[in-house]
Amino acid sequence: MKIVKSIHDMQNVIKQEKINGKIIGFVPTMGYLHDGHLSLIKRAREESEIVVVSIFVNPLQFGPNEDFDRYPRDFERDKKLAEEAGADVLFCPETTDMYPDKPVVTVSVNRRTDALCGKSRIGHFDGVATVLTKLFNIISPDKAFFGLKDAQQVAVVKGLVDDFNFPVTIIGCETKREQDGLAMSSRNMYLTEEERKEAHHLYQSLQKAQDWLLDCDSGETEEKMIKYLEEQTDGIVEYCKILSYPELLPPETDDEKLIIAVSVRFSKARLIDNVIIDNIFEKKGSGEEKCSVH
Amino acid sequence: MKIVKSIHDMQNVIKQEKINGKIIGFVPTMGYLHDGHLSLIKRAREESEIVVVSIFVNPLQFGPNEDFDRYPRDFERDKKLAEEAGADVLFCPETTDMYPDKPVVTVSVNRRTDALCGKSRIGHFDGVATVLTKLFNIISPDKAFFGLKDAQQVAVVKGLVDDFNFPVTIIGCETKREQDGLAMSSRNMYLTEEERKEAHHLYQSLQKAQDWLLDCDSGETEEKMIKYLEEQTDGIVEYCKILSYPELLPPETDDEKLIIAVSVRFSKARLIDNVIIDNIFEKKGSGEEKCSVH
Numbered sequence: 001m002k003i004v005k006s007i008h009d010m011q012n013v014i015k016q017e018k019i020n021g022k023i024i025g026f027v028p029t030m031g032y033l034h035d036g037h038l039s040l041i042k043r044a045r046e047e048s049e050i051v052v053v054s055i056f057v058n059p060l061q062f063g064p065n066e067d068f069d070r071y072p073r074d075f076e077r078d079k080k081l082a083e084e085a086g087a088d089v090l091f092c093p094e095t096t097d098m099y100p101d102k103p104v105v106t107v108s109v110n111r112r113t114d115a116l117c118g119k120s121r122i123g124h125f126d127g128v129a130t131v132l133t134k135l136f137n138i139i140s141p142d143k144a145f146f147g148l149k150d151a152q153q154v155a156v157v158k159g160l161v162d163d164f165n166f167p168v169t170i171i172g173c174e175t176k177r178e179q180d181g182l183a184m185s186s187r188n189m190y191l192t193e194e195e196r197k198e199a200h201h202l203y204q205s206l207q208k209a210q211d212w213l214l215d216c217d218s219g220e221t222e223e224k225m226i227k228y229l230e231e232q233t234d235g236i237v238e239y240c241k242i243l244s245y246p247e248l249l250p251p252e253t254d255d256e257k258l259i260i261a262v263s264v265r266f267s268k269a270r271l272i273d274n275v276i277i278d279n280i281f282e283k284k285g286s287g288e289e290k291c292s293v294h
Numbered sequence: 295m296k297i298v299k300s301i302h303d304m305q306n307v308i309k310q311e312k313i314n315g316k317i318i319g320f321v322p323t324m325g326y327l328h329d330g331h332l333s334l335i336k337r338a339r340e341e342s343e344i345v346v347v348s349i350f351v352n353p354l355q356f357g358p359n360e361d362f363d364r365y366p367r368d369f370e371r372d373k374k375l376a377e378e379a380g381a382d383v384l385f386c387p388e389t390t391d392m393y394p395d396k397p398v399v400t401v402s403v404n405r406r407t408d409a410l411c412g413k414s415r416i417g418h419f420d421g422v423a424t425v426l427t428k429l430f431n432i433i434s435p436d437k438a439f440f441g442l443k444d445a446q447q448v449a450v451v452k453g454l455v456d457d458f459n460f461p462v463t464i465i466g467c468e469t470k471r472e473q474d475g476l477a478m479s480s481r482n483m484y485l486t487e488e489e490r491k492e493a494h495h496l497y498q499s500l501q502k503a504q505d506w507l508l509d510c511d512s513g514e515t516e517e518k519m520i521k522y523l524e525e526q527t528d529g530i531v532e533y534c535k536i537l538s539y540p541e542l543l544p545p546e547t548d549d550e551k552l553i554i555a556v557s558v559r560f561s562k563a564r565l566i567d568n569v570i571i572d573n574i575f576e577k578k579g580s581g582e583e584k585c586s587v588h
Contacts, residue, residue, distance in 0.1 A: 165301055
C-alpha cells in the first residue's frame with residue numbers, strides 16, 4: 001500500500017492510473033477506522049481496480065464547540081487496517097496543505113440541510129461538501145463509497161455530485177452494526193459503560209417506528225420514539241424524525257423513500273442512526289392520518 | 295469539429311481522450327464570439343491536443359436587472375468561427391440540462407469580490423464559479439484559457455482552481471483590442487455610433503494612469519481618471535480603481551502586481567477594461583504619497 005501525503009503527488013499517481021484506464025474507487029474517512037469503514041474499503045476493493053482511502057480530519061466540518069481537537073486519531077493502526085482491507089493508496093494530507101490560506105471559494109449547501117443534524121450543526125455540510133469537492137478533484141474517483149449511517153451526508157453528497165457534474169458514482173453502503181444493533185461509529189468510544197449498554201435502543205427505536213408507522217402518522221410515531229428513548233436511555237434526545245429521502249422534507253405520498261432518523265446526546269458522545277424505507281404512506285394514502293393507538 | 299450538446303456525451307468524449315493521454319485545452323465562452331475569443335481558441339490550439347470550446351449563456355451569473363435575455367446569440371456564426379480558429383469540440387448544453395432543478399449546492403466566492411464589478415454585481419462571481427466548477431468537471435481540461443479583460447474573473451477562477459484543487463492550469467491571456475485600443479467585447483455591439491467613438495478613452499485613461507502613478511498616489515490617480523473619463527465621454531463612470539492583483543485590496547508596497555481597472559456605463563452597454571502592472575509603489579516606497587501635481 002502506497003502512502004501519499006502531498007496533493008500534487010496524489011494527483012500524479014491518479015493521472016497515471018487514468019492513462020492506464022483503471023477504475024478508481026475512493027473511501028473518504030476521518031480515520032480511526034472501525035468495521036464500518038473497513039466494509040466500505042472491502043466493497044471498493046470488489047468494485048474497483050485502484051482503491052484510494054483518505055484520512056483527513058476536516059476542520060471545516062466541525063463547529064466551534066465540537067470535538068475537532070479531541071477527535072480520535074491513530075495513524076499506525078489505521079494504516080494496518082486499511083491495508084488489510086484492501087487499500088492500494090492511503091492519502092493523508094496535512095491540514096496546512098488542504099487549507100493553506102483563508103479560502104477564496106467554498107461550497108454552500110442550499111438544500112437537504114435544514115433538518116436532522118444540519119439543523120444544529122450549522123455550516124457542517126458546507127464543510128463536508130467543500131472538502132469532498134477538493135478530494136474528488138485530487139483523486140478523480142470513478143466511484144466513491146459512503147456509509148448510510150450518515151444518510152444526510154449521503155443525500156448532500158449526491159446533490160453535490162449531480163449539481164457539479166462530478167464524473168463519479170456515489171455508492172451508499174448499509175450501516176454496519178455491533179451485535180446488539182448499535183451502529184458502528186468512531187464516537188462510540190466516548191460512551192461510558194452504562195451508556196454503551198443503553199445505546200442499542202437507538203436502533204430499537206428505529207425498528208419499533210416501522211411498526212408504529214403501520215398505524216400512526218409520522219408525527220405520532222416521532223413522539224412515540226422520543227418517549228421510548230427517554231424511558232430507555234439517560235441520553236438527551238436531539239431528534240426523532242420521519243422525512244422524505246433524499247430531500248429531507250415532510251413526507252408526501254409521492255415520495256419514493258422515507259428516512260426514519262434519530263440522534264441522542266450522551267455525556268460525551270452524540271450518536272445518530274437511521275433506516276431508509278420504502279414510502280409506507282404511498283399504500284396508506286397519507287402521512288397525516290391519526291394514530292389509532294393512544 | 296464535433297458538436298456535443300449532452301453533458302453525459304461530453305464526459306464520455308473526454309474520458310476516451312484522457313485514456314489516449316491527450317492534453318485537453320478549454321475555452322469557456324458565452325458565445326457571440328469575437329476576435330478576443332478567437333485568440334483564446336488559437337492559443338489553446340497551440341498549447342493543447344484537444345481543444346474544447348463551450349458556449350453557454352449562464353443565467354446564474356446575471357443579476358435580475360442585467361442583460362441575460364438580450365445577451366447576443368448567433369450559434370451558426372459561432373460554430374463557423376470556432377471551427378476556423380481550431381476547436382475540435384464545441385460543447386453547447388441546454389440550460390435545462392445544466393440546471394435541471396434548484397441546485398442543492400453552489401459555489402460561494404468569499405474574497406476578491408468586494409471590489410470592481412463584484413461590488414455592484416452581487417452574486418455574479420458565485421454564478422461564474424458555480425458554472426465553471428460544473429464545466430471543469432464535465433470537460434476535465436488540463437489547461438483553461440481566459441481573457442484578462444475580465445481580470446477579476448481570472449482572479450476568482452485562480453482562487454477556485456487553487457482552493458478546490460482542480461488539476462487544471464489557468465492561463466490568463468492578454469486583452470485583444472480594436473485598432474483604437476477599445477477592448478474587444480460582445481457588449482461593444484450595444485454602443486451607439488457616438489459612444490463607440492468615445493469608448494477608446496477607457497484604454498486611454500489606463501495608459502494615462504500609469505504616467506500619473508509616477509507622481510501621484512493611487513487615490514489621486516483614480517480621481518484624475520474619473521475626471522478624464524467624465525470630460526471625454528458621455529458615459530457614467532462606475533469605478534476607476536488601483537488595487538493589488540489578484541487579491542484586489544488597497545495596494546501595499548509588498549504586492550507584486552497592481553491592477554488599474556475602469557468601468558463606464560453607456561446608454562445600453564457597461565464596458566470594463568484594465569491593465570495589470572508591476573507594483574510601482576515598491577520602488578516609490580508607498581502608495582500613500584501625496585500627488586506632486588495638482
